Amino acid sequence: MKTRDKIVQASLELFNKHGERNISTNHISAHLNMSPGNLYYHFRNKEDIIRSIFTLYESDIIKDFKPYLTQEVNSELLLNYFDTLFNILWNYRFLYNNLADILSRDEVLKVRYRQTQEQVLSRSNYIIAQLKDDGVLIIDESEIAPLADTLKLMTSFWVSYKLTQSKSPIGSISKASLYEGVLRVLLILKTYAAPNSITTFDKLKEHYQEQVTSSIQPEDEIKE
Amino acid sequence: MKTRDKIVQASLELFNKHGERNISTNHISAHLNMSPGNLYYHFRNKEDIIRSIFTLYESDIIKDFKPYLTQEVNSELLLNYFDTLFNILWNYRFLYNNLADILSRDEVLKVRYRQTQEQVLSRSNYIIAQLKDDGVLIIDESEIAPLADTLKLMTSFWVSYKLTQSKSPIGSISKASLYEGVLRVLLILKTYAAPNSITTFDKLKEHYQEQVTSSIQPEDEIKE
DNA sequence: GTCTATAATAAGATAGAC
DNA sequence: GTCTATCTTATTATAGAC
Numbered sequence: 169m170k171t172r173d174k175i176v177q178a179s180l181e182l183f184n185k186h187g188e189r190n191i192s193t194n195h196i197s198a199h200l201n202m203s204p205g206n207l208y209y210h211f212r213n214k215e216d217i218i219r220s221i222f223t224l225y226e227s228d229i230i231k232d233f234k235p236y237l238t239q240e241v242n243s244e245l246l247l248n249y250f251d252t253l254f255n256i257l258w259n260y261r262f263l264y265n266n267l268a269d270i271l272s273r274d275e276v277l278k279v280r281y282r283q284t285q286e287q288v289l290s291r292s293n294y295i296i297a298q299l300k301d302d303g304v305l306i307i308d309e310s311e312i313a314p315l316a317d318t319l320k321l322m323t324s325f326w327v328s329y330k331l332t333q334s335k336s337p338i339g340s341i342s343k344a345s346l347y348e349g350v351l352r353v354l355l356i357l358k359t360y361a362a363p364n365s366i367t368t369f370d371k372l373k374e375h376y377q378e379q380v381t382s383s384i385q386p387e388d389e390i391k392e
Numbered sequence: 393m394k395t396r397d398k399i400v401q402a403s404l405e406l407f408n409k410h411g412e413r414n415i416s417t418n419h420i421s422a423h424l425n426m427s428p429g430n431l432y433y434h435f436r437n438k439e440d441i442i443r444s445i446f447t448l449y450e451s452d453i454i455k456d457f458k459p460y461l462t463q464e465v466n467s468e469l470l471l472n473y474f475d476t477l478f479n480i481l482w483n484y485r486f487l488y489n490n491l492a493d494i495l496s497r498d499e500v501l502k503v504r505y506r507q508t509q510e511q512v513l514s515r516s517n518y519i520i521a522q523l524k525d526d527g528v529l530i531i532d533e534s535e536i537a538p539l540a541d542t543l544k545l546m547t548s549f550w551v552s553y554k555l556t557q558s559k560s561p562i563g564s565i566s567k568a569s570l571y572e573g574v575l576r577v578l579l580i581l582k583t584y585a586a587p588n589s590i591t592t593f594d595k596l597k598e599h600y601q602e603q604v605t606s607s608i609q610p611e612d613e614i615k616e
Numbered sequence: 617g618t619c620t621a622t623a624a625t626a627a628g629a630t631a632g633a634c
Numbered sequence: 635g636t637c638t639a640t641c642t643t644a645t646t647a648t649a650g651a652c
Contacts, residue, residue, distance in 0.1 A: 171617075187496045189413060192645055206618050208647060267556050268489040272411045282557060314579055318546065325549040332491050333506060355538055359583040395635075416627050430636045432629060 172210045174200060176224070179217050183262035188218070188270060215274050222277060225260045226284050232256065235294050241302050243371045250350045253323060258346055261327045285320075292316035304368070305360045315360070319353055326352070347379040396434045398424060400448070403441050407486035412442070412494060439498055446501060449484045450508050456480065459518045465526050467595045474574045477547060482570055485551045509544075516540035528592070529584045539584070543577055550576070571603040 169177075178200050182191045193214050197207040211217050232252045236245055257264065271278040293316045299305045300312070307315065326349035330341045351373065358369045393401075402424050406415045417438050421431040435441050456476045460469055481488065495502040517540045523529045524536070531539065550573035554565045575597060582593045 187493055189493050190496060193647085194645070203619050204646085205620075205648080209617065213646075265492040266490065268552055269411055269413050269493060271556060272414060278556075282559070285557065311579065314576060318576055318580070321549065321553045322542065322545060325545065325553065328492055329545045329549065332495060332502075333509065335506070352538060352542055355535065356542070356580065417629080418627070427637045428628090429630080429638075433635065437628070 171202075171206070175202075175207055175210055175217065176220050180221050180224075180260070180262070183221070184260075188262050188266050193217075215277075218270065218274070219277055219280075221260070222263070222280065225256070225263060226280070228256045228259070229284060229288060233288060233291060235291055235298060241299065241304055241368075243368045243375070246368070247372055247375060250353060254326070254346045254349055257323060257327055261331070264324055265328045265331060289316060289320055292320055303362050304365045305357070306362045307360045315356075319356065322353060322356075323349070343383040344380045347376045347383065351376050351380070395426075395430070399426075399431055399434055399441065400444050404445050404448075404484070404486070407445070408484075412486050412490050417441075439501075442494065442498070443501055443504075445484070446487070446504065449480070449487065450504070452480045452483070453508060453512060457512060457515060459515055459522060465523065465528055465592075467592045467599070470592070471596055471599060474577060478550070478570045478573055481547065481551055485555070488548055489552045489555060513540060513544055516544055527586050528589045529581070530586045531584045539580075543580065546577060546580075547573070567607040568604045571600045571607065575600050575604070 175196065179191070179196050182196060182199060193207055194204055196217075197204045200207075211220070233256075236249070238245065263270065271281060293312055296305065296307070296312050296316055300307055327341070327346070330345045330349070334341050334345075354369060354373055354376070358366075358373075361369050399420065403415070403420050406420060406423060417431055418428055420441075421428045424431075435444070457480075460473070462469065487494065495505060517536055520529065520531070520536050520540055524531055551565070551570070554569045554573070558565050558569075578593060578597055578600070582590075582597075585593050
């Protein structure tokens with residue numbers, strides 16, 4: 169692995185664990201047993217590192233969050249979809265965990281962020297419209313955009329929301345919490361489900377409820 | 393106004409405007425034409441100021457977010473309810489704007505925050521149960537808790553969400569955006585509306601849609 | 617490419633005079 | 635209660651040797 173990539177990976181890891189504002193460039197280089205000078209040989213500054221991480225996030229989102237192209241919309245398809253999305257948000261949780269602050273310090277990143285989000289939103293709209301056309305959902309045309317936006321908000325901030333409520337001082341949550349988020353999205357979507365797609369939603373719900381149960385981590389059981 | 397209160401008010405104002413991490417104690421005292429020493433005479437440290445602001449937020453929330461006690465659940469009642477809640481969140485937006493970071497630096501505050509949120513959640517649950525009992529909503533018992541939690545997430549992060557999407561570099565949003573948030577909450581609640589309460593929801597929707605239209609600020613029209 | 621040493625800045629916080 | 639002056643510390647970042 170190239171030094172540059174090592175720095176990006178270590179930064180991502182530390183940012184997620186402790187929060188971006190609590191990790192200095194010195195922390196990063198120390199974590200890698202590397203001199204600060206070396207870090208600054210590879211990156212102009214901390215902002216530059218964050219932007220590099222954002223590039224990874226961007227490409228993950230754009231690569232995996234695509235309108236479905238197969239004909240059949242079954243539960244497997246939707247399942248895979250949500251799974252992927254929530255996992256990406258988990259992998260880059262430091263970002264949403266501190267979004268306003270990070271964007272307030274970097275105008276360029278703010279513009280990039282907004283552009284990515286517009287793409288995500290437009291794809292979400294398209295997907296919901298597809299689900300409507302395919303008879304999976306019954307929804308008024310005028311409600312598609314608000315629904316897409318609501319689901320985006322929920323998905324984006326789910327991890328942050330759970331983290332602020334977790335009792336563990338480390339500030340980590342378990343996979344179970346991620347799956348709870350998926351269940352929450354399903355609950356909203358289901359209120360728009362067409363009669364003959366209810367079973368699809370029920371199957372999905374069942375699947376994720378199993379995941380929640382089976383992936384509960386010890387840290388969830390910590391009592392004060 | 394006492395100096396202590398002046399400091400709290402100025403801090404809240406500056407935190408909301410620029411973000412808590414971008415405002416130092418020196419900024420606050422300079423804004424008040426006051427010496428840093430004087431500020432530190434009234435507060436032990438910055439953490440102490442933030443805790444004082446949190447106390448105000450806490451009391452606003454606890455005071456205004458109460459299960460309704462009148463018999464009649466009409467649109468005026470619900471309207472007042474949401475209005476109040478969204479306005480509180482607007483007044484203390486710096487908090488949710490940077491929640492994870494702020495809580496990560498103050499274990500005591502994190503505990504207080506969690507306790508407040510548990511109260512809010514338990515009250516939300518109670519209110520939804522009341523609405524069910526009064527025949528306003530039709531909802532399965534098992535879905536009350538997830539619904540309450542979902543609405544809480546949406547309400548809490550709505551302002552932050554809109555701020556990250558706004559184009560204005562100042563990072564401010566208009567009242568119109570707040571009312572949009574209320575509309576979004578209504579849209580979710582409406583999917584559970586009992587047939588004879590649909591008109592209530594429609595009236596509410598109409599009211600807030602008017603608010604959105606009439607309160608659009610010039611800054612919303614800024615083009616790049 | 618990588619290291620050591622160090623400069624520059626800014627934030628948080630205190631001492632002591634008035 | 636309030637001010638001025640100042641200290642400490644952490645963070646970002648650079649210079650110059652290897």
